[in-house]
Amino acid sequence: MPMVEQCTDLSGQEGLPGYIRLVSGFMFPQPDGERSWIKERLMSMDPVSYTYVYRMEASNVGLDGSVNVLRLIDYGEDSTIVEWLFEISPVEDATEENIIDYLGFLYKSCINRIEAAIEAASRKK
Numbered sequence: 001m002p003m004v005e006q007c008t009d010l011s012g013q014e015g016l017p018g019y020i021r022l023v024s025g026f027m028f029p030q031p032d033g034e035r036s037w038i039k040e041r042l043m044s045m046d047p048v049s050y051t052y053v054y055r056m057e058a059s060n061v062g063l064d065g066s067v068n069v070l071r072l073i074d075y076g077e078d079s080t081i082v083e084w085l086f087e088i089s090p091v092e093d094a095t096e097e098n099i100i101d102y103l104g105f106l107y108k109s110c111i112n113r114i115e116a117a118i119e120a121a122s123r124k125k
Contacts, residue, residue, distance in 0.1 A: 003027045003109070005035065017044055020057070027106060028061040036061045043067070065089050082111050 005025035012019035024037040038059040045052050050072035056063045066088035073081040084107045088099065 003106070010039070012042070015042070015045055017042055028102075030060065034060075038063065063088055082114070084111075 003026045004023055006023070008022045008024075010020040010022055014021075019042040020039060022037060022039050024035050026035060027038070028036040030036055036059070038061065039057045040054045041057050043053040043055055052070045054068055056066045056068070058064055066086060068087075069083075069085040071083040071085075073083060075081045086103060
């Protein structure tokens with residue numbers, strides 16, 4: 001995510017279930033102007049189906065317990081569908097529409113970064 005400033009390994013091995021990392025930055029604006037942070041646990045990662053599942057264990061943004069699934073699906077003709085699913089508990093003082101709009105913005109930012117990385121790698125070949 002472009003708004004992520006720091007990603008710190010906390011425990012486990014990256015890419016293996018149980019891996020925990022702390023992500024911080026300005027992903028979610030805070031009333032006090034502080035950086036937001038999220039402690040994430042990798043639940044599963046399947047390189048065959050290109051699927052990654054993680055759970056937000058703790059945060060200062062109210063998304064504790066939410067589960068996210070990222071899946072890449074071959075769409076043919078050098079195209080890929082990025083499927084990003086999330087399951088969250090209600091967030092105080094937020095409407096479902098506002099949450100979906102904001103998470104959509106975050107995920108589109110990530111997808112744009114993925115596309116840019118793929119294009120850069122293709123140009124190097």
